[in-house]
Amino acid sequence: MGENSQWWRGAVIYQVYPRSFCDTNGDGIGDIRGVIKKLDYIESLGVDALWLSPFFKSPMKDFGYDISDYRDVDPIFGTLEDFDELVAQSKSKGIRIMIDQVLSHTSDQHAWFTESRQSKTNPKADWYVWADADSDGNPPNNWISIFGGGAWEWDEGRQQFYFHNFLRSQPDLNYHCPQVRAQILEEMEFWLKRGVDGFRLDAINFCYHDSQLRDNPFKPEKERTGRGFSSDNPYAAQYHLYDNTQEENLEFMESIRELLDRYDGSVALGEINSETSLKTLAEYTQGNKRLQMGYNFELLADEFSSNHIKNTVNELEAVIGEGWPCWAVSNHDVTRVVTRWGTGEHRNEFAKMILAMAASLRGTLCVYQGEELGYTESPIEQHQLQDPFGIEFWPEFKGRDGCRTPIAWNRDEPLAGFSDKASWLPVAKCHIDNCVEVQDANPDSVLNFYRTFLAWRKGEQTLLVGDIEFVDAPEQLLVFKRTHNAQTTLAIYNLSDQPLVWRCNSNIKPLPSSPSQGVENLNGELTVSKFGFGYFSI
Ligand code: BGC
Numbered sequence: 001m002g003e004n005s006q007w008w009r010g011a012v013i014y015q016v017y018p019r020s021f022c023d024t025n026g027d028g029i030g031d032i033r034g035v036i037k038k039l040d041y042i043e044s045l046g047v048d049a050l051w052l053s054p055f056f057k058s059p060m061k062d063f064g065y066d067i068s069d070y071r072d073v074d075p076i077f078g079t080l081e082d083f084d085e086l087v088a089q090s091k092s093k094g095i096r097i098m099i100d101q102v103l104s105h106t107s108d109q110h111a112w113f114t115e116s117r118q119s120k121t122n123p124k125a126d127w128y129v130w131a132d133a134d135s136d137g138n139p140p141n142n143w144i145s146i147f148g149g150g151a152w153e154w155d156e157g158r159q160q161f162y163f164h165n166f167l168r169s170q171p172d173l174n175y176h177c178p179q180v181r182a183q184i185l186e187e188m189e190f191w192l193k194r195g196v197d198g199f200r201l202d203a204i205n206f207c208y209h210d211s212q213l214r215d216n217p218f219k220p221e222k223e224r225t226g227r228g229f230s231s232d233n234p235y236a237a238q239y240h241l242y243d244n245t246q247e248e249n250l251e252f253m254e255s256i257r258e259l260l261d262r263y264d265g266s267v268a269l270g271e272i273n274s275e276t277s278l279k280t281l282a283e284y285t286q287g288n289k290r291l292q293m294g295y296n297f298e299l300l301a302d303e304f305s306s307n308h309i310k311n312t313v314n315e316l317e318a319v320i321g322e323g324w325p326c327w328a329v330s331n332h333d334v335t336r337v338v339t340r341w342g343t344g345e346h347r348n349e350f351a352k353m354i355l356a357m358a359a360s361l362r363g364t365l366c367v368y369q370g371e372e373l374g375y376t377e378s379p380i381e382q383h384q385l386q387d388p389f390g391i392e393f394w395p396e397f398k399g400r401d402g403c404r405t406p407i408a409w410n411r412d413e414p415l416a417g418f419s420d421k422a423s424w425l426p427v428a429k430c431h432i433d434n435c436v437e438v439q440d441a442n443p444d445s446v447l448n449f450y451r452t453f454l455a456w457r458k459g460e461q462t463l464l465v466g467d468i469e470f471v472d473a474p475e476q477l478l479v480f481k482r483t484h485n486a487q488t489t490l491a492i493y494n495l496s497d498q499p500l501v502w503r504c505n506s507n508i509k510p511l512p513s514s515p516s517q518g519v520e521n522l523n524g525e526l527t528v529s530k531f532g533f534g535y536f537s538i
Contacts, residue, residue, distance in 0.1 A: 004265035008198075008292055008364055009324060010464030011048035012454055013098065013269070015368045017332045018055050018077055019063060019424060020406040028422030030406065032078040036086050038409075039093060041436065045372055046454035049096035051200045051269070053332060055083070059109050061169045061388060063404075065100075065202060066107035070187040080194075087195045096197035098269065103184055104206035105170040112183075113171055117155055117162070126177045129163035129209055130155075142215045143243045146235045148392035151243065165206050165243060167388060175207040181252055185259050198260070198267035201291070205274050205284070208249045210242035217241065227273050227297040228333050230397040245274040250283065253290045260292075267292040269326055269364075278316045285323030293326045293364055300334045304341040306478040306495055310470050313361060313480075317468065325363035329354060330371045336403045339377035343497055348374055349531040351446045352453075352517060356533050357478065357493045359457055362468040367450075370407060370431070373439060374446035378405040378428035386425060401425055408435035453515050460511075462489040473502050477528065481538065490536040492519070494528040502526045508536035 022034030032055060035042075042050060054064030055077040064074070073080050090097050106113055115124040131140040131152070139152035139161050145168070152161035153168040163172045173180050188199065216238040224236040253270070260266045268291040274280040281294030298312040316325055329337040342350045351374030359365050380401045385391050390399015406424075408431040409417030416432045439445035457463050466484035473479040476496040482489045490508055494500050504524045510516070518529025521536075528534070 007048065007096070007265060008267045008269075011364050012046070012359065012457075013049045013051050013326070013364060013366045014042055014045060014047040014372075015051045015053065015328075015331060015366050016042075017053045017369055017404060019053075020404050020418075021369060022407065022409070022417075023419035023423070026419060026421035027076065028419055028424045029076050030418070031076065032073065032082040032086055036082070036089055039086075039089055039095070042090075042095060043093045044451060045367075046451055046458065047095065047367065049098055049197065050090060051098045051366065052086075052100065054100045054102060059107055059169070061107070061167055063386075065102050066105075066109075066167065066170045067102050068107040068109040069111075070101075071190050084194060091195070096265075097195075098198045098200055098267070099191055099196050100202055101188060101191075101199045102202040103173070104203045105164065105166060105172045108169045108171055112173075117157055120158060120160070124179075126174055127180050128171045129174045130158060130160045131163070131213060132160055141213045141242075142238070144235055144238065146229055146233070147389050148233075163209065163243075165203070172209065173207070174209075175249070175252060176211055181255065185255060188256070189259060192259070192263045192266055197265060198269070198292075200295070201256075201268055201270045203244075203273065204253075204270035204291075205249060205272050205280055206244040207252060208246035209244070210246060212242075214242045216243060225301070227277065227301060230393065232396050233393065239275055241275065245280055250290065253284055257289055257291065269293040269295055269366075271295045273297050278312070279319055281316070281325060282319040282321060282323045285320075285325075287322055293324045295326045295328060295366065297334075299327055299329050299358065300331060302340060304495070306473075306476055306493075309357075309361075309478055310480075313468060314470065317362070326366055327358055327361050327363050328366040328368065329358045330368040330403065331366065332368065332404055333400050334403065336375050336377045337371065338374055342376075345497055346531055347376065348444075348446050349517060350374075352449045353493055353495075353531040353533050355446075355450060356453060356515065356517075357491075357495075359453065360463050360480075360482065360491045360535075362466070362482065368403075370403075372447055372450040373407075373431070373434060373436065375428075375431055375434070377402040378426070378431065380405075380425070384426060405431070408432045410437045411435050449515070456513065456515055460489065461485065462487055463491075474500055476500065477502055488538045490538045491533070492526065492528060492536075493533040494518075494531055497530040499530060499532075500528050502528065504536075506538050508538050511535040511537050 018030045021030040023030045024033040056067045057069035057072045057074045058064045116127045143151040145151045224231045270291045272281045272294045277296050285294045387399035387401045406418035406427045415423050416427045439447035462482040462484045466482035469481045471479040477500045478493045514535035516534035518532030519534035520527045
């Protein structure tokens, strides 16, 4: 292992959703050249790596999470040459590139599926999950799709059903088939050879399904929580014991790691969403033979309280062992954090406090484009909907368009500098008022806070790799210690919009040059203003 190999511990990874980042060819959809154009901006944030959401060939039914060719760039995003240039330019700035790999399913337009559906005997006949109808002509079991309806689609040609966890145009690959596993590893290696530093592995615990196709048990109402999907979604009414997170998948994680270990410093961050996500995350990242990091949805949920954060972290710490978590409070699938957790008041203070908190938990952090600008969820009307998930469940669930609207760069340019001609989703008015240009010029902006905070954090070993321990404090005041090599940092956050007072029993001193907001320390009696926070040595 080279000295490079541990860069990801405590790193900050910036998620770019390229459709909405910057459009350079006027088609209203962001592209790879747009990411290249804004690399100086990304560099200015002080992040370690960039995670690029899918840019591969795709019919775009799920906006790129439905891949029809793993080895090519979709023309709406550019070309392989553009991608190579992005890799070269990012590297020259010291920013690593991680790309999304959507391995559990392909698009129904993928050549593998076209071949597989031809017959029951063709060379790729077993590459997808095919099953006969039961004696009444019904699907083989009760599995349902996250995006609505049953998880089985009838195929006239083969006279069989195929399985899809997501859209019916996203058939699941059959990982019980050894040729599929071998082929997928080759698809991944294609990008490692092109110089990527690693992968975000989409829905990675969804690769395998139960080979006996057993029914999922019914889940009572009180147990239904939404992790990236609403608790009203029928999907929430089952325990997903058999359609994902099968034991066999761990061996496949090890094969992925073997591949990564041949490319020094390359890593995998697995997106994990199971019935016991934190336990699964620990399993998937255990030892040095599996994935390096696991991404979870616990802080992407609606629930917001110091107890929720504390319980989540403690639950994870109890099982994590040598594994490693990655936290996120926003992404392209959930309502933006300032809207989801905020009260609407003092939005900028709230956004700063949340970043500071999330970036101080033990683990790596993913920051989703726009989060560094304190973006709220954009209002989306029904006629503007693009997301198939929102179209299916409107109005109970409005889909994911509100967190995917384009970045507003310049106040006075058409479409706020996102594109000079069009925009696939509207650029939100509230974001234009708060655009990059405006925030750049304001030393107190959320954007400038991010830059300062991340620059400071880089030098704080306790925050990067230290152990974590929570400290008892009044409700809504989240207090924890991070300790590394006999050095301890005490971190406190007021999650509420009311000032809180807390007497700290230890002798504490403000950490030199640490960012803070609204904290006063009178001989250990701390007054923390609404959404205030601070860092102390102890
Ligand atoms: C991605 C979603 C996508 C789904 C299906 C998720 O976990 O983040 O955006 O729709 O996988 O690929």
